[in-house]
Amino acid sequence: MTLLALLLGAAPADRLPVPRPEPCIPITGDPEEGEYVAASGLSYAQVRAALNGVIQTALYCTRPEGLDAVHLTYELTVGCDGVVSAVVLTDAGGAPQAYGACVGAVLERADFPAHDMPDGMLVTYPVNVSW
Amino acid sequence: MLLACSTPAPAPTAAPPEPAQTPVAADAPPVGSIGGEPILERPVVIGGIPNEAVEAVIDQHQATLLACQAAPRAGKLLLHFVIAKDGQVRDADLRSTTLRHPATEACVLEALAALQFPALSRGDRAVVTWPLAMP
Numbered sequence: 001m002t003l004l005a006l007l008l009g010a011a012p013a014d015r016l017p018v019p020r021p022e023p024c025i026p027i028t029g030d031p032e033e034g035e036y037v038a039a040s041g042l043s044y045a046q047v048r049a050a051l052n053g054v055i056q057t058a059l060y061c062t063r064p065e066g067l068d069a070v071h072l073t074y075e076l077t078v079g080c081d082g083v084v085s086a087v088v089l090t091d092a093g094g095a096p097q098a099y100g101a102c103v104g105a106v107l108e109r110a111d112f113p114a115h116d117m118p119d120g121m122l123v124t125y126p127v128n129v130s131w
Numbered sequence: 132m133l134l135a136c137s138t139p140a141p142a143p144t145a146a147p148p149e150p151a152q153t154p155v156a157a158d159a160p161p162v163g164s165i166g167g168e169p170i171l172e173r174p175v176v177i178g179g180i181p182n183e184a185v186e187a188v189i190d191q192h193q194a195t196l197l198a199c200q201a202a203p204r205a206g207k208l209l210l211h212f213v214i215a216k217d218g219q220v221r222d223a224d225l226r227s228t229t230l231r232h233p234a235t236e237a238c239v240l241e242a243l244a245a246l247q248f249p250a251l252s253r254g255d256r257a258v259v260t261w262p263l264a265m266p
Contacts, residue, residue: 047169059161073229124170124207126229131163
């Protein structure tokens with residue numbers, strides 16, 4: 001079976017590589033030394049770049065019948081290793097469950113840089129789709 | 132001479148048309164457009180005003196901003212605006228929304244444009260990206 005055939009038969013998310021975890025970034029500053037300690041997480045540019053890198057693949061998700069546009073909202077938790085640890089569809093915007101799950105699976109493949117928030121970083125992602 | 136008269140060969144009938152062989156790209160790019168602008172929990176202030184000073188003004192006027200809420204459900208807005216040297220708001224716009232309620236969003240932007248921040252300590256403008264949760 002060719003790679004192309006594999007791609008054609010696969011779920012849209014399977015077109016994307018599975019991100020590899022990276023070592024978490026330690027928080028700098030020593031509170032015992034009286035230093036201010038604060039995790040900074042990822043920047044908007046980093047988050048945007050990671051999401052932009054995968055979102056077009058979600059267009060391979062089967063268009064819900066009878067809809068010209070859908071607006072979905074996801075909450076992603078990005079672990080400090082840069083891997084998405086949870087994707088929750090908080091608003092399906094009228095789209096069927098299967099469609100929301102397909103786009104969510106694509107978002108799970110977003111490859112973020114490692115960061116310094118040990119409990120993960122929450123990203124709200126409103127997704128607008130039109131056909 | 133007798134010529135063998137063979138049954139005339141049937142006139143060739145037109146072969147049934149082949150199904151149109153429209154070339155289909157093996158992996159055609161999908162149709163449509165998709166995208167969105169993420170909303171993080173942390174505000175970003177770039178310019179001559181401390182984050183705390185921006186937060187203090189927004190907190191002080193939180194009730195006004197939240198009074199705009201006319202949507203039937205909670206959501207988040209990502210506000211983007213410029214603070215001029217004199218502390219006035221310029222170019223307020225909505226970068227992203229989960230609310231998707233134009234009347235609420237327009238009201239928030241109008242209220243935001245009326246806010247007065249402290250004058251900048253340096254530079255001509257500060258650029259602010261501010262997430263606002265609408266309960």
